[in-house]
Amino acid sequence: MSIRIPVRCLRTSSRSLARSKPLAFTNLKNIKLREPIVPTHQNFDVSPDHPLWAFFADGNESTAAFRESEDLDTSSRAWSFPELRRKSFEDLHKIWYLTLKERNILAREHKVASYYSYPKLDTYDDVDNKLKLTQKRIKQVLLERQVANERAQTLTEEQESYLNEFKQNYIEAGEADIISWNEKLIRLQYAFFGIEPQLQDYDLAQDINLTFIKGLDFVADLKVSRHLASNPDSISLPLNGVIEQLPFLLRSTEDAVNEVNALREAGHSVKLDKIDVLPFLRNALEKAIAEEAAEAEEDA
Amino acid sequence: MKASQVLSFQKTATALLRNPWQKYKDGTSWYRNKHFYKGTGSSGYGRLNSAGVYIIDWSKVRTYVVPSDLQSEGLKALVSPTAPQIYQQYVGYQDGVKSAELAWKNVVDFIEYGQNYNDQDLEANDYKEEFINPKVIKSEQVDLEGSESIIKKD
Numbered sequence: 001m002s003i004r005i006p007v008r009c010l011r012t013s014s015r016s017l018a019r020s021k022p023l024a025f026t027n028l029k030n031i032k033l034r035e036p037i038v039p040t041h042q043n044f045d046v047s048p049d050h051p052l053w054a055f056f057a058d059g060n061e062s063t064a065a066f067r068e069s070e071d072l073d074t075s076s077r078a079w080s081f082p083e084l085r086r087k088s089f090e091d092l093h094k095i096w097y098l099t100l101k102e103r104n105i106l107a108r109e110h111k112v113a114s115y116y117s118y119p120k121l122d123t124y125d126d127v128d129n130k131l132k133l134t135q136k137r138i139k140q141v142l143l144e145r146q147v148a149n150e151r152a153q154t155l156t157e158e159q160e161s162y163l164n165e166f167k168q169n170y171i172e173a174g175e176a177d178i179i180s181w182n183e184k185l186i187r188l189q190y191a192f193f194g195i196e197p198q199l200q201d202y203d204l205a206q207d208i209n210l211t212f213i214k215g216l217d218f219v220a221d222l223k224v225s226r227h228l229a230s231n232p233d234s235i236s237l238p239l240n241g242v243i244e245q246l247p248f249l250l251r252s253t254e255d256a257v258n259e260v261n262a263l264r265e266a267g268h269s270v271k272l273d274k275i276d277v278l279p280f281l282r283n284a285l286e287k288a289i290a291e292e293a294a295e296a297e298e299d300a
Numbered sequence: 301m302k303a304s305q306v307l308s309f310q311k312t313a314t315a316l317l318r319n320p321w322q323k324y325k326d327g328t329s330w331y332r333n334k335h336f337y338k339g340t341g342s343s344g345y346g347r348l349n350s351a352g353v354y355i356i357d358w359s360k361v362r363t364y365v366v367p368s369d370l371q372s373e374g375l376k377a378l379v380s381p382t383a384p385q386i387y388q389q390y391v392g393y394q395d396g397v398k399s400a401e402l403a404w405k406n407v408v409d410f411i412e413y414g415q416n417y418n419d420q421d422l423e424a425n426d427y428k429e430e431f432i433n434p435k436v437i438k439s440e441q442v443d444l445e446g447s448e449s450i451i452k453k454d
Binding site: 073075076077078079080081082083085086090091093094095097098099101102127130131134144147148149151152154155158162166183184187188191192 | 365366367370375376377378379380381385386387388397398399400402403404407408410411412414429
């Protein structure tokens, strides 16, 4: 058994590392020195696509670390309530992020300016307060909408009577008016039951819910009743759950009637268990969306 | 004058009695045990497992949806000082914008007349947008007719 003892090997290393030639500098006049690099931002290349440029007022064309107070937009005002109330949710979303970006820029400039003991820091705060006010108002407007919407949900009597009246009018509408009534029906589906006018707009996880099933029931009932008024005995009622109701939402009434009759003859028309209803709808709509996309591609 | 005398002008007697206790907005006490951590009710996007490793639950992690065409729009963070001020007036609706009646009318109008059901010509109307309850208009008409008939009788 050997025990290894660390020994300093100065005896050998000193001999090998010893200088063999005398110490001498090379000719310093032959060394070419480059220009000294002045430490300013102009001497550094920053990619124009760098995401941090979003924190500068003029983006990648900025020439100074911060805007002076005279260059700030102090005359503009915050968005007012009436203006915001007229905007859609998408527009409010955009305004929110524009103000947020602007506030980020101002906060950065305020910080940098304070490092330089810049005297007019209040100007940054004044602009920032206007932006903050806009953000608070956006929140308030959204709250107002939510409150109004929730309160309108309580008007169940008015809703029912309106739906019944609509159904009556739709069934009795003449051939000339039916196009406008169909347009109204599409808006009604959207307003009451959240049924999207375009298939590709569906968020299958969120939009297919109990309200959707209610809407499907209403729409199928409406269309079948109108069809039966002009062609009695073409289909026997009642419709057997969502399997028979869905064709009325996706296709024209006549096609839907034929499809339902074919389903019944083939014995595929089954009353689904409650737990199977939503998955069935999601599957069927997914297929319909895929078919529509394939057709659109063929046309293109 | 001592500051304590100002305290006599409290809003209510109970507020005076409660002085100087203050409470959080959610009603919980300001003063708690030294080990108590109130927090903000936020955070918590996962849990520690038995090995002390933090497991992130991605469904709890916050996501921020930024509009895709943010710069292309004509919208700006602030409004130009030359842009005219818009005024809104709600007549005959309880609680103004938040009225259930108005929301319900908007839904019906949307179904009947389409997306631009509420287009008012602001310039012609001196930048004033009016939302008048149809019931108010009706009752005014009835009043007018009534007064006319009275005049005729005279």
